[in-house]
Amino acid sequence: MSAVSMILNDRPGSRLSDDARVKVKAAAEALGYRPNIAARSLRTDRTHTIGFISDVVASTRYASGLIRGALDAAGLAGHVVLVAETIGDPDREAESVAAMLDRQIDGIIFASMRAREISITGVPRQVPVVVLNATTEQYPRSVTPDEIGGGEKAIRHLIEMGHSEGIVILGAVGSNQDSALHSKFVLNRMEGIRRAMRHAGIEFISEASFSLWEPKDGYLAAKRELSKNLPITAFLCMNDRVAFGAYQAIAESGLRVAKDISVLSFDNDELAGYLQPGLSTVGLPYKEMGIMAVKALLEDYPDEEHLIDMPLIQRGSVSRL
Amino acid sequence: MSAVSMILNDRPGSRLSDDARVKVKAAAEALGYRPNIAARSLRTDRTHTIGFISDVVASTRYASGLIRGALDAAGLAGHVVLVAETIGDPDREAESVAAMLDRQIDGIIFASMRAREISITGVPRQVPVVVLNATTEQYPRSVTPDEIGGGEKAIRHLIEMGHSEGIVILGAVGSNQDSALHSKFVLNRMEGIRRAMRHAGIEFISEASFSLWEPKDGYLAAKRELSKNLPITAFLCMNDRVAFGAYQAIAESGLRVAKDISVLSFDNDELAGYLQPGLSTVGLPYKEMGIMAVKALLEDYPDEEHLIDMPLIQRGSVSRL
């Protein structure tokens, strides 16, 4: 049966007659033949199946783009994806890893929502691993958003739109004390922002520092800043939920977003499209990251750390002065 | 090697000495032995792997609970989940089905976001199938939200809180013309609402009919209703995004949600928790549905159509009159 195997797998079989080739293909078609991948993997050690293990990625709405991108890219490469969620529980992670290894997967993507340093256990050295939206010393291959570049991009956009002198930042975090609560990425975002400010030789007109970035926090901070009677022209919000709170505060003060005060933020939550006017934001490129993770896993890239560009998405909440 | 197999699989081996039993287990442990599920499946025809094929479920934030529940339940049952998304493309669906069948999965869950009648092709009769958040004539086993019950529950809650005489519905749909745009489920929701109204012998003080349920639509409709100067005490919104729009309209009219006008809605989007006051809503029980789908697939339930209860989630946007 080797001939059949060769034909169906399109091997460089100059050895086979075209006649046989046609016949076999016809027969396979007629019988609705499908190869048993499990049996094949017993010989080839390749299952064309990859594992995607996340803490809360698939369920959380925020980062579902990660998994969507991974599914897309895997499908294009003829692979299929086993998904598991650990909710950050090390026991569940170990179980998931074992369950996938038992199924002889070709590689594993570890994705994280929290994006801190993660630790991975129980994966043999020879199994390829890519770390997605996180980093770990154990494995060099990682895919992360270019937060520094994103931070810089935000500031450059505000400057370009004429807001150099009137920016208030909502949600600033210091580079040390908040590191427990926030991911390294957020600190990078902050660093990019400060770097671009320095580079342009400008300063925030005011800084509201807080590290819980929910709508209420944004609302309260914006309210406070507005009451100071500073010549504010723009709020730079550390995420879209903070911006949502800022919108509420601006409306309550009888002002209008964009017309009176511009708002720029980060993440590109679904929320950003709901708001009126649409919220301009420097987006987390989740889908692209998911795609890149699969490529990095399957294609053996030369470089190991992949920084994915954060795109500026303009929806009208930043007006030109 | 039969003895080893029996011991490791905990067979009713009254035939084996306890001594051998202990020894084998110790050896397995020491060597870090793990069974090769692919090889096993060759003999047993069971892979302990199930397929989860959705149109846009995993990626869309809305229904990610479906997949989360499925992953949870599968994990508990010692199964692992292959996930694929089709974005509604029949070709991609066929590819996904084939890829999974080639991997000898034990069953498939077809999930839908749009929740209409779906059609499934290419699955052999002997492969178990459960349809999640959708229905199809081809397969009897389905898991869907109890929309009729949910609709009734909403009305009963408003009545109980004293709003019988002042309810305006935002987003009403007729039972025929909108059926192309909306799922059968939405029509069921509407039917439950009307049924409960009839049962209580009351009528809406006004009905705003529209079938695109985005924040802007809710905003415009609420605005219009408020300008009519009717004695409105509550808005019943057909989903949370419509309610979000209603909140904006209420605020703009100088009124306060709950204090002046109550708001009740459906779905329990993440959005509902962001709003102030928190939005009371009759939730879509996505996670429970995902769990049930796996159970229905693996446990061979006697009954085939599973209606999952929609819970009333009270957050404070409905006040007692």
Next chain:
DNA sequence: CTGTTAGCGCTTTCAT
């Protein structure tokens, strides 16, 4: 150039 065979890692059947 083609057809036969061995063996991937398991479980089940059949002899001992």
Next chain:
DNA sequence: ATGAAAGCGCTAACAG
């Protein structure tokens, strides 16, 4: 009670 052997569906290494 234990061990040997067959075979699941495939592909790689053989002989012809």
